[in-house]
Amino acid sequence: MTSFDDDQTAATAAITASAADTAGDASRASARPEQPSDRRTFAIIAHPDAGKTTLTEKLLLFGGAIRLAGQVKARGERRRARSDWMDIEKNRGISVTSSVMTFERGGITFNLLDTPGHEDFSEDTYRTLTAVDSAVMVIDAAKGIESQTRKLLEVCRIRNIPIITFINKIDREAQSPFELLDEIESTLALDVTPMSWPVGSGSTFHGVYDLRKHEFLTSSQGRGGAFDSYKQLSGLADEALDKAVPADVLAEFRETAELALSAYPEPDREAYLNGDMTPVFFGSALKDFSVEQLLDAIGALAPSPRSQPADTRTVDASEAKVTGFVFKVQANMDPNHRDRVAFFRLCSGKFRRGMKLKQIGTGKTLAVSNPIFFFAQDRELADEAMPGDIIGIPNHGTLRVGDTLTEGEELRFTGIPNFAPDILRRVQLGDPLRVKAMRQALQDLAEEGVIQVFRPAIGSNWIVGVVGQLQLEVLASRALAEYKVEIKFEDSPFDVARWVSSADPAALKRFMEDNRSDMAEDRDGHPVFMARSQWRLDRAAEDYKDIKFSAFRERA
Secondary structure, eight states: OOOOHHHHHHHHHHHHHHHHHHTTTGGGOSOOOOSGGGEEEEEEEEOTTSSHHHHHHHHHHHTTSOSSOOOTTSSSGGGSOTTOOSHHHHHHTOOOSOEEEEEEETTEEEEEEEOOOSGGGHHHHHHHHTTOSEEEEEEETTTBSOHHHHHHHHHHHHTTOOEEEEEEOTTSSOOOHHHHHHHHHHHHOOEEEESEEEESOGGGOOEEEETTTTEEEEOTTOTTOOOOEEEEOSSTTOTHHHHHSOHHHHHHHHHHHHHHHHHSOOOOHHHHHTTSEEEEEEOBTTTTBTHHHHHHHHHHHSOOSOOEEBSSSEEOTTOSSOEEEEEEEEEOSSTTTTOEEEEEEEEESOEETTOEEEETTTOOEEEOOSOEEEETTEEEEOSEEOTTOEEEEEOSSOOOTTOEEESSOOOOBOOOEEEOOSEEEEEEESOGGGHHHHHHHHHHHHHHTSOEEEEESSSSOOEEEESSHHHHHHHHHHHHHHHOOOEEEEEOSOOEEEEEEOSOHHHHHHHHHHTGGGEEEOTTOOEEEEESSHHHHHHHHHHOTTOEEESEEEOO
């Protein structure tokens, strides 16, 4: 068994020693760490309302990237969440698009990818998870594991993404720590190793005890206050706890903490890196408890850039030649400019501004003259980047989700699929004179992955496909705000969409001719069968044995 307590202690010391130097404008520092091993590229995943956005902001705060953590539901633009930039996000207090934020702390560059919490945007989250090396799972202490969390964890398990768990809101009424840990073990099939333990909860909450460093995280303001101090203790029996915590709360804490130390396995870094074990922190993002400890753990324990699968081979981060892939495209992030930015995960090589890279598939050469690093809506020019970094490449529609860029080698990174939509709607345009603008809006948002667009073989009304109703609202909101187009939706005669293919081209052609009224093309021109019911799809699959009906297609 490989213990990672020593790794974490050493890294924490280095981080703490340099924390003052990295505060404030650390994320704008020109001297960025030079080695891939200094990168930590991770995502935060959670069910809606688990506190993901608050935790994101507090990580940025403790990382020295911002001076004041905003609150999603606070009044005033200055205190809006830095990672939520769309009007619909600000108005509703939800994240519906992935954001990238880069900051530095203790000689490590952290690339934080904040994912949509709403289940209607799970596809965007899935694509984001292809670009990270680890993840932080946020769980509400009162609600435990919820459906969206379970789905996202399945994706992480498929990709063997290491997970650190943050059980949030323990300053409120919550389930017992054992119930929460047992639920993670049984539901997600992960071994758990608690790194900290709550001292009370809800009305009896007095702080958090670090089980590995024997530190008591508390508040000088008393019960209910935010974390602002800690006490170094000799162990659970230290008499200093008797002076700080009421006897009844302390007795229960000591009993449960001792049981936790004996009942759960010791931390095993190898098991964590393999995706078999999750270190668990109990805390409160709103009150700052365990946030800095979580950040230290990411820096000390999370993996540096990992190898990435491609169609011809596996690409290692240590390779000299530049390779990478586009996992997201975002249009109109700056309302003052009609910008279009491709989010590019660098997989290998040292990138330098001005490099010419080959776009696999088209064979075109792209000069990357103005690459950018992200901090939510703020940006800075990226002169250099290392494996694990996320850079933005401004372009005018040249780059699309799934594109691979290399210094010349013919390879394509895999694992970024489109999923068949659950909802199909026809688009209605309020002003017939705005057809061109409407189609531009649909095409742009389809490029981003917000929606999918299907062009029927018969008829001129385009059909949009989405996972959930909220995506339709985002589509309408952004079309109006960014393209000045008012669109509405009407029911489509189709219920199910499936991509069709066949090893026999003649069989595929025959199927498409026989079912012309139910055929469409996706944005890439691939044939799609639009079934009017699940029964109709099942019948077609039975009648046409040579045809493959796919619920997903690899983006290329």
